Amino acid sequence: MTPPTASPGDGDLSRQPTQADLRRWRRYLANERAEAAVYRDIASRRDGEERDILLELAEAEGRHEAHWRALLGEHGHGRAKADLSTRLIGALARRFGSVFVLALMQQTEARSPYATEGDATPTMAADERIHEEVVRGLAMRSRSRMSGSFRAAVFGANDGLVSNLALVLGISATGVSNWIVLATGISGLLAGALSMGAGEYVSVRSQRELLHASNPNPETPSLIPRLDVDANELALVYRARGMSEADAIQRAERMIRMQGASPESGPVQLSAADEHEELGTAWSAALTSFCYFAVGAIIPVLPVIFGMSGLPAIAVSATVVGVALLVTGAVVGVLSGASPWKRALRQLLIGYGAAAVTYVLGLLFGVAAG
Template sequence: MSTSPTPAQIRRWRQYLANERAEAAVYRELAKRKQGEEREILLAVAEAESRHEEHWRNLLGADVGLPKQPDFSTRMLAFLAKNFGSVFTLALMQTAEQRSPYAQDADATDQMKADEAIHAEVVRGLAARGREQMSGSFRAAVFGANDGLVSNLALVLGVMASGVSPGVVLITGVSGLLAGALSMGAGEYISVKSQDELLEASTPHPEADQAIPKLDVNANELALVYRARGMSEQEAEHKAQQVFTRMQHPSAKSFVSGIEATDRTTVGGAWQAAISSFCFFASGALIPIIPFFFNISTLVASLIALVAVGLTLMITGAITGILSGKPPLKRALRQLAIGLGAAGVTFGLGHLFGVAVA
């Protein structure tokens, strides 16, 4: 004998129904931006969400009522899917799937609970592709901006605490911005340029092919080249014999490398990396000194700088958390604590030195 659902169950089932309908729409919206395999995967997950939607509709029966709004987080996912890139949305979907309420709900079937767990892994895999594509540039942007934020805020607060005038604080902050940005840019240029030179040193010399026709075929020293590049003795001998057989063809590719020529970072790439690092650091370092451009007291300017830097640190921390599939609030607070902690240390030292000088 079946019992009628309680009002609490009806409310919960209606919310589940609304959320499943909205989540299926999110996956379909993301699928519109994809092609091939990724599109097929997203549509398959959307279909699974539709099956879950049907389960709650069957349970509700005549109590299904009018369509209900999905919860706030699901509406936010729908907004992101429609207006922004899929990496952020997939990262949030990964978190949402991991926190499915079905695990503790007896009204959800075991298959639905298993579906949600697998969906989290599917979304994790899709999000990982996007993370790999943007990891380098995103890492440089976040780290560069955070370096500028924290280092210049610490410098400004340390100098301010010593009791100097706002003009001195501003000059110090601008100097810190330029010094740090130039250092970051120069370091990045040297790093990328050095990597380019190392790769160039490992690339087969373009004139090496000209020596091949003059080699002693029986001695087969060409095989040593291939062995030096990681081939086994048998593979190297076989490769060398192939080269000797076809070395009469002028259209053949490089014989010495045995592989396609390695792509190398160019000088333009080094300059691009240097300019990007300069701009990322400068953009972060500018925020703590903006209030000191105005004719306000040092204390008020410092408080405004603290608030502005704190908000920026929380934003970058939250974005990092979203992209890494972690709780954004926790990452935002961690970023804030680290930044303000560093600034607090320099403020205390500046205050001590200021008292000592006085």
């Protein structure tokens, strides 16, 4: 498809552009080129329908490029860099092409300035909003595939950071020796990691068993040819699973006709909807939770492992854990399509709040023991 060129209605070509206009148009052009490259890079790591959709998005960005090239005209020789965030996303896409990049692109499309840009067309502004929804849908697929392990990783790392920081700070505040602080931190790491792993295993296993109990009996479809066509009790199955009465009757009649015409036509799907949460396996969730809790829990203990003690160890531990909490909060924010800064700050405040409570309690116990 040949990208359309801009027309006089697509921005005012009759006026003489200012230097500010030219700089802005060049930046828009650079951004469109960079975004198209990101979609092509992600597409190179996908196949099937997802790859086709990403290439279509890249083509759409190419149409937007043509608009800015037409506006620039003879001034199009000037060079401009894409926004820093777009260049960063491009670098990540070339190396990873993951759901993380899709989530960032979703936010990029949502921040498009075209809705208030007088030199952009209404079509371009609408395109960017639609692109946001398309990328949201693609990211949703990846989020669904990773939801089980991602939940275990986030909960495990965050719990390890917060619980062991609180434990180390609380026991340090009592004034005990460095060896006891270290032993307490390592014990907290092992106990917490084992507890998290076991809890995650039981949680996922139990939820899978609950979902399995809701699945249709695999032997039921074989009984359809024997049903009373006039009574059509198969419709009750679909109604019980959430269909309206009219839709249930229509689907049941279709299933009966199919089975009557060809008993070997294959299994009949009795569920009104077949979508279940992607939980992952119980063992993978347990192992992920164990490992990430251990990684998070070792961070507060590192200053003590390297021989630090007292207030310096507490300060270093709190600082390093604070940075880790900001990072995990920001990652959750990006992947969930929310503001990474708000999620990062929330993680930090929760973690520091818990640690502050145990530290104060430790001081009180230390004073009482003294």
